[in-house]
Amino acid sequence: MRTLYSYFRSSAAFRVRIALNLKGLPYDMVAIHLARGEQRQPEHLQRSAQGLIPVLADDGLMLTQSLAILEYLEERHPEPALLPTDAPGRARVRALALAIACDIHPLNNLRVLNYLEREFGADEEARLRWYRHWVDVGLQAWQEQWRRWPGPPGPYAHGGSPGLADCCLVPQIYNAQRFACDLQAVPDLMRVFDACMQLPAFAMAHPAAQPDAP
Ligand SMILES: N[C@@H](CCC(=O)N[C@@H](CS)C(=O)NCC(=O)O)C(=O)O
Structure with a gap:
């Protein structure tokens, strides 16, 4: 088990x-x-x-x-499958997943926020500013990157079945909602998020x- x-x-x-x-x-x-x-x-x-x-x-x-x-x-x-069968598709999906897992999420981890508070005296408002900044710039760049290298038509991040990129995107959007980040600037990502959340596996x-x- x-x-x-x-x-x-x-x-x-x-x-x-x-x-x-x-x-x-x-x-x-x-x-x-x-x-x-x-x-x-x-x-x-x-x-x-x-x-x-x-x-x-x-x-x-x-x-x-x-x-x-x-x-x-x-x-x-x-x-x-969580990954496409073609190498370019796999590169696209992995890049989208890694952009979240390596470049957005680690900056806003609990231990990072705690360190900002403990070592630099960042209060609640300063920590929120930090959090929102990295999510906002990260997701907006993600959307731009996603548009520049179009994959197959959705509704998911890469075509008609959910995969690795969706597994990373959906939790990141959940975090962004929790911290009231600017999601109006990423309408394409919200469409993908909404499509995923219709599926029992995500719900x-x-x-x-x-x-x-x-
Ligand atoms: N790169 C790691 C990140 C794991 C990670 O940061 N986990 C967070 C929860 S989302 C955690 O355990 N944080 C504990 C802490 O910050 O003290 C992964 O993808 O598994």
Whole structure:
């Protein structure tokens, strides 16, 4: 049996929940309460030396890093595919996924926001400004990049079936909504988000649907 170490609001765990659901792979969920610091407890550091979630325990392996987990699931369970069959398509989808996972999300992680507060005295308003700035510029550039290299017609990020880019985009939009970022500037992304959220795999993975949600 697989176990996902998750937290309802974690967008990196949200990516993995979507992928497991899309592929129809059952899993148990263990909640790691990030706001209480459970990710830094010795028990969790045994799973992830970085003290992060998600971690997926599968087949005797302790897998970390959401994008590596998604690629692992894709290799082990190829259908339904998260990646296109053509190399240019795969490059496009991976670039879209990585633009979120490497360039937007890490700047706004809990530990980064906490460090800004602790070491630089950033108050709530300053942290919000930081958060919104990186989401706004990141998503607007994402939309521009997405338009410049058109993929197959939607409704998803790359054609008629959801994939790796959607697994990253949807949680990032959820975060942006939570922090009242400027989503009017990214109408194309909102259309993709809305199409994804119609699917049970995405709806079931949503933070509000998680057993550890308050
Ligand atoms: N690059 C990692 C990022 C994982 C990550 O940042 N997880 C966050 C939750 S979304 C976390 O565990 N944060 C704990 C903290 O900031 O202390 C991945 O994609 O798995």
